[in-house]
Amino acid sequence: MAVATMGVTVLDCPDPKALAEFYGAVLGWQVDVGDEPDWVELIGPHGRTLAFQEAPGHVPPQWPGNEHPQQFHLDLDVTKDRLDEAERQVLALGARLLEGDGGGKRDWRVYADPAGHPFCLCAC
Structure with missing residues (x-):
């Protein structure tokens, strides 16, 4: 139980x-x-x-790194064919790119929200 x-x-x-x-x-x-x-x-x-x-006094995580670790992050699913458009939209809303997908080698990209929390757009 x-x-x-x-x-x-x-x-x-x-x-x-x-x-x-x-x-x-x-x-x-x-x-x-x-x-x-x-x-x-x-x-x-x-x-x-x-x-x-x-x-x-919120101190945002710094990704990558361990001085102010992320502690957790959100994975947000996006269909693979919409990943580029989703990136444009989250950047326009105030996110910033922390790490790309390695030229298409990975199925996710890492961003920071406006308060600095890491989140990923994951191709599904």
Whole structure:
């Protein structure tokens, strides 16, 4: 028997609303600002929720490296034929490319969101 069930995944950041809007645009999910100024949720299909919590003094991960390790990252699936277009879109929304796909040798590319958290666009 499980001890618990998985609830919400939470990202610490300096501006919860701005980061929720970034991922909302990437995923097509709805931003729910709610009543707490330091907590914003992103509501997705099938009860999925991604939340953003204000963290004063937030130090973003530095990828690659171990001084400020990533600790975790999000893998976001994109069909292989849409990978280049998805890259253009996330860059236009404020992401920055950290590592490409090695000229097509790998099925993923690594980016940093506007708060510095690494995430990958993975070809599926």
